[in-house]
Amino acid sequence: MIMVQGEVSGKKYTEPFSKGVLARSLTRAEMDPNKAYTFASKIEAYLKKKNIDLITIDELVEIVFNKLKKEDKEIAEKYMLWRRIREHKEPLIILIGGASGVGTSSIAFEVANRLGIRNMISTDMIREVMRKIVSRDLLPSLYESSYTAYQSLRIPPPPELDEVLIGFRDHVDTVSVGVEAVIERALKEGISIVIEGVHIVPGFIREDLVNKENVAMFVLTVPDENIHKGRFYSRCRQTWARRPLKRYISYFWAIRRIHKYFEAQARKYNVPVIENIDVVTTIDSIIKSLTKTTVKGGKEVAEEIG
Ligand SMILES: Nc1ncnc2c1ncn2[C@@H]1O[C@H](COP(=O)(O)OP(=O)(O)OP(=O)(O)O)[C@@H](O)[C@H]1O
Numbered sequence: 483m484i485m486v487q488g489e490v491s492g493k494k495y496t497e498p499f500s501k502g503v504l505a506r507s508l509t510r511a512e513m514d515p516n517k518a519y520t521f522a523s524k525i526e527a528y529l530k531k532k533n534i535d536l537i538t539i540d541e542l543v544e545i546v547f548n549k550l551k552k553e554d555k556e557i558a559e560k561y562m563l564w565r566r567i568r569e570h571k572e573p574l575i576i577l578i579g580g581a582s583g584v585g586t587s588s589i590a591f592e593v594a595n596r597l598g599i600r601n602m603i604s605t606d607m608i609r610e611v612m613r614k615i616v617s618r619d620l621l622p623s624l625y626e627s628s629y630t631a632y633q634s635l636r637i638p639p640p641p642e643l644d645e646v647l648i649g650f651r652d653h654v655d656t657v658s659v660g661v662e663a664v665i666e667r668a669l670k671e672g673i674s675i676v677i678e679g680v681h682i683v684p685g686f687i688r689e690d691l692v693n694k695e696n697v698a699m700f701v702l703t704v705p706d707e708n709i710h711k712g713r714f715y716s717r718c719r720q721t722w723a724r725r726p727l728k729r730y731i732s733y734f735w736a737i738r739r740i741h742k743y744f745e746a747q748a749r750k751y752n753v754p755v756i757e758n759i760d761v762v763t764t765i766d767s768i769i770k771s772l773t774k775t776t777v778k779g780g781k782e783v784a785e786e787i788g
């Protein structure tokens with residue numbers, strides 16, 4: 483039997499070589515599942531031929547990478563980038579924000595899946611918990627949607643200010659306290675997590691948290707209004723969807739104002755803006771950006787591969 487040796491928190495462990503485990507990591511690099519299994523079988527045959535009965539993960543990765551490079555350079559590159567992120571010693575906190583409907587939850591799920599991150603939370607859930615703690619009388623905007631929060635402002639803002647944005651800022655400011663608590667807990671526990679939603683706004687989460695090397699924030703946008711609007715229709719067609727289409731369409735004008743505000747805040751705070759047009763391209767941009775900014779050594783790998 484071929485044994486694979488890995489290391490967790492400085493402790494070595496061994497486990498039997500599994501074609502399934504290897505194939506899964508290859509599918510995360512976007513290899514077709516059938517191809518991935520065949521490729522993993524080839525690796526197993528190669529190790530047997532070489533009479534290898536114990537191999538470290540690093541040695542295995544090198545063999546996989548070298549063989550992969552000959553078959554498909556692009557998948558080899560993705561496999562290596564993904565590995566490098568996973569090797570990071572610190573927990574990875576990925577924050578994905580954007581106006582309602584731009585796709586933060588869909589993309590967060592894909593990113594978590596690709597990186598093997600098992601924890602994910604939406605800011606809508608955080609907001610829901612906060613609603614049970616604080617009364618509507620005390621914080622009326624918490625009980626609104628991001629795009630209707632302006633209706634709960636106790637004192638109307640001066641006419642020269644955009645009331646939608648004033649309401650939105652108020653709403654986000656409150657939920658950010660909950661978001662910060664989740665980040666703090668993840669850092670304390672050492673767990674990686676993806677946090678997504680309309681309440682991840684550049685400039686609203688404490689600087690000491692977002693400036694950490696292992697905390698990365700992204701803003702998703704859909705520049706074309708019609709494509710953005712279409713996303714609400716496609717979401718509504720999913721049978722499990724329970725959110726009323728009419729509400730999003732009638733407040734679409736306010737959602738677009740918030741969309742613009744996201745872009746401005748991202749520019750101001752140097753947060754990467756990613757146009758979410760095609761899922762694969764969006765995920766690739768996030769993964770690439772993570773290796774450049776969050777993970778030390780990412781640049782080296784990119785150069786190594788390139
Ligand atoms: N890149 C994409 N291409 C096509 N459809 C997409 C893409 N990203 C998301 N969608 C679709 O758009 C709809 C809205 O996406 P999603 O629910 O993830 O948005 P959201 O930003 O989380 O919205 P909200 O903040 O209102 O919860 C869904 O039907 C989703 O499948």
Ligand SMILES: O=C(O)[C@@H](CO)OP(=O)(O)O
Binds near residue numbers: 606626629680
């Ligand atoms: O506040 C919002 O923009 C959305 C985010 O998902 O929530 P809801 O429409 O459910 O209030």
